[in-house]
Structure formats: structure tokens, C-alpha cells
Amino acid sequence: MESPPFDQPCPIRDVLDRIGDQWSLLVLDALARGTLRFNELLRAIGDVSKQMLSKTLKRLEQDGFVARRVYPEVPPRVEYALTDLGRSILEPMGQLVAWAEANHRAIVEARRRAAGGVA
Amino acid sequence: MESPPFDQPCPIRDVLDRIGDQWSLLVLDALARGTLRFNELLRAIGDVSKQMLSKTLKRLEQDGFVARRVYPEVPPRVEYALTDLGRSILEPMGQLVAWAEANHRAIVEARRRAAGGVA
Numbered sequence A, B: 001m002e003s004p005p006f007d008q009p010c011p012i013r014d015v016l017d018r019i020g021d022q023w024s025l026l027v028l029d030a031l032a033r034g035t036l037r038f039n040e041l042l043r044a045i046g047d048v049s050k051q052m053l054s055k056t057l058k059r060l061e062q063d064g065f066v067a068r069r070v071y072p073e074v075p076p077r078v079e080y081a082l083t084d085l086g087r088s089i090l091e092p093m094g095q096l097v098a099w100a101e102a103n104h105r106a107i108v109e110a111r112r113r114a115a116g117g118v119a
Helices: A010-019 A022-031 A038-045 A050-062 A084-088 A090-116 B010-019 B022-032 B038-045 B050-062 B084-088 B090-116
Strands: A066-071 A077-082 B066-071 B077-082
Touching: A010 A022, A010 B022, A010 B090, A022 A038, A022 A050, A022 A066, A022 A077, A022 A090, A022 B010, A038 A050, A038 A077, A050 A066, A050 B090, A077 A084, A084 A090, A084 B090, A090 B010, A090 B050, A090 B084, A090 B090, B010 B022, B022 B038, B022 B050, B022 B066, B022 B077, B022 B084, B022 B090, B038 B050, B038 B077, B050 B066, B077 B084, B084 B090
Parallel strands: none
Antiparallel strands: A066 A077, B066 B077
């Protein structure tokens, strides 16, 4: 982290607020493997409700991470895919997720020591 | 992000909640350059209040990112330094911060288009 761009603290907070939730991460991860329809996403993620998936997709679309394409068929086919922007965050986000997975136990243990007053 | 560890979504949310705020990022960044006393941190960060800096340091200490060392002098000297855990998050966090800085404008513009209904 040499000369990190910390002079505008808002962007990171804004980005983390939108991307840092469980469902957004899971949707981005699922779409990283290719274009999917709504029901395919639903199955890929597993325990997400239709309502929550719909809400998450809408927000990701509004932020420009996901593109929604409707094909005029009967019934209409709707597909979701990552945009270039969405694809570009996979690498840095994946590294932080990996860090969190690897170090979460250490953090939890540090908290327990702090709470117990034990060094 | 090949085979990302998404099977436990909690850690990343937990980590982002604690680290993803402006003051935590600024404190980690300041301490990345070396051990500092409270007043030195206050000056390094600039527009943070004593109360907020104190609260931020306490949380970072509880989570194991920052070590606080008190020297029995008069007046007591208190120094803050990154732990190995704190140092280890600098790289992935810095990459995400850099991504956010570089792409925040694109996100804001995507939102504006979405709000305006313009493709």
C-alpha cells in the first residue's frame, strides 16, 4: 500500500456499502462464471429468496456492475451478466474475501482476549 | 477469483464492517509507516476528533490489528503499532481502495443513468 489514495475517504465506504454484503458477493461470484437467468442464479446461490435476489440484482445493475438483458420471447427471457466494471472488481474483492476467510479466526480470538482481559 | 471461499459469507461482512470505515483505513495507513503516539496519529490523520481516534484505536486493538504499548514514564508514553495481522491486510485492502478510487466515478455515473432512465 505505497502512497495509498486515501485523500477521498468516501469512495471506499460507498463501494463497500454496496458490494460488501453477502448477496452481492455471491451474485458477482456466480456471474463470474458466465451469463445466467434469474432462476439459474437462484439455484446457483441456494438459500437466497427471490425477493432478496431481485433486490440485489437491481442494485448491482444500478451501480453498473451487472447488465440485465431482456429477450422478447414468450415467456420473456431475462439474462444477467457482469459488465466490464463488475468484472474488474472480482480480483481485488476476491483477495480481500480470501484474506477475511484466512484471518477471521485470528480476529475473533483477538476479540475474545480483549473481552477477557487476557494478554 | 478462482474457486473463491464464499461458503462462509460472514467473515467478509464482519471484516468490512470493522475495517471499511474511513477512520480505520486512515489509522491503518498512518501506522503502515511506523509506530506512532496518540498525538502523532492525531496530527497524521488531520481532521479526526480525539474521541473518534480513541474509539477507532480501541476497536482496531480489540480486533488485533493494532498493538498499544504503554511505557511507565511520567507522563506515560503510549505508542501504537500495527500487529502482523494489521500489516497483512494492508495489501488486499489497499488494492480495493485503489479500485474504489479509480472506479467510483463510473459507479456514480451508472446510478445517474439508472435514476434518469437513460441507457
